[in-house]
Amino acid sequence: MDVRMGSTGKFFVGGNWKANGTKESVSKLVSGLNSAEITSDVEVIVAPIFLHLPYVVDHIDSRYQVSAQNCWVGRAGAYTGEIAPEQLADMSIPWVILGHSERRSLLKESNDFVGAKAANALAHGLKVIACIGETLEQRESGQMYDVLEGQLKGVADSVSSWEDVVVAYEPVWAIGTGKVATPEQAQEVHAYIRKWLGDKVSQDVSSATRIIYGGSVNDQNAAELANKEDVDGFLVGGASLKADAFATICNARAKVPA
Numbered sequence: 183m184d185v186r187m188g189s190t191g192k193f194f195v196g197g198n199w200k201a202n203g204t205k206e207s208v209s210k211l212v213s214g215l216n217s218a219e220i221t222s223d224v225e226v227i228v229a230p231i232f233l234h235l236p237y238v239v240d241h242i243d244s245r246y247q248v249s250a251q252n253c254w255v256g257r258a259g260a261y262t263g264e265i266a267p268e269q270l271a272d273m274s275i276p277w278v279i280l281g282h283s284e285r286r287s288l289l290k291e292s293n294d295f296v297g298a299k300a301a302n303a304l305a306h307g308l309k310v311i312a313c314i315g316e317t318l319e320q321r322e323s324g325q326m327y328d329v330l331e332g333q334l335k336g337v338a339d340s341v342s343s344w345e346d347v348v349v350a351y352e353p354v355w356a357i358g359t360g361k362v363a364t365p366e367q368a369q370e371v372h373a374y375i376r377k378w379l380g381d382k383v384s385q386d387v388s389s390a391t392r393i394i395y396g397g398s399v400n401d402q403n404a405a406e407l408a409n410k411e412d413v414d415g416f417l418v419g420g421a422s423l424k425a426d427a428f429a430t431i432c433n434a435r436a437k438v439p440a
């Protein structure tokens with residue numbers, strides 16, 4: 183089994199809770215996760231909304247790491263409504279998700295802006311899950327690789343060290359739609375991303391960087407996707423809100439025979 187080095191060399195599963203949850207539901211989810219059985223071969227991250235971060239940091243088991251879903255592009259200061267990476271680090275939040283397609287489309291975050299945010303977060307000691315992905319229209323009109331390249335380049339132009347970067351391939355047409363990419367579709371794009379990193383960044387970065395898949399991953403389809411050579415983990419939305427389903431996804435690679 184081909185295992186990526188990354189910072190820990192482990193299969194990587196992130197639960198992106200998006201703008202979901204109340205005090206009550208988050209407390210239930212955290213207790214469900216605390217009693218879930220998860221193999222030690224996997225690095226697991228959960229990403230609640232900013233407001234719930236302190237509660238989750240204080241109450242979740244140390245087997246899980248906590249992530250924000252966004253951060254500011256610069257330092258702390260006069261930026262109303264924003265949260266800077268050093269403020270996340272100060273709250274013991276080690277990870278941040280950047281460039282999610284919901285932010286790219288709804289908030290018009292550009293490739294350069296996402297790259298600048300990634301560099302800024304890394305400079306302040308955070309680790310970054312950098313999201314890329316094409317829409318159905320872009321895929322069907324043959325623009326998929328141009329779009330993915332632009333998104334990768336946005337990150338690569340700003341980021342000098344990739345040690346603390348995980349790349350999440352999340353085809354927009356698969357997010358929240360129940361229409362998961364086939365294992366072959368995911369593998370094809372992951373292999374493209376790995377080759378792009380090898381050609382444009384370095385062979386070391388290409389082989390060490392974990393490339394994870396997101397988009398309608400659930401407890402039924404995760405094992406087959408995890409079996410693909412270049413799928414190093416998942417970024418999970420809806421199914422990460424259920425502790426049992428999320429634990430099954432976290433254990434998906436462990437179930438695959440080596």
Ligand SMILES: O=C(CO)COP(=O)(O)O
Pocket residue numbers: 198282352356357358359360396397398399417418419420421
């Ligand atoms: O956007 C996603 C994770 O960041 C995927 O969401 P779903 O798993 O709900 O499709």
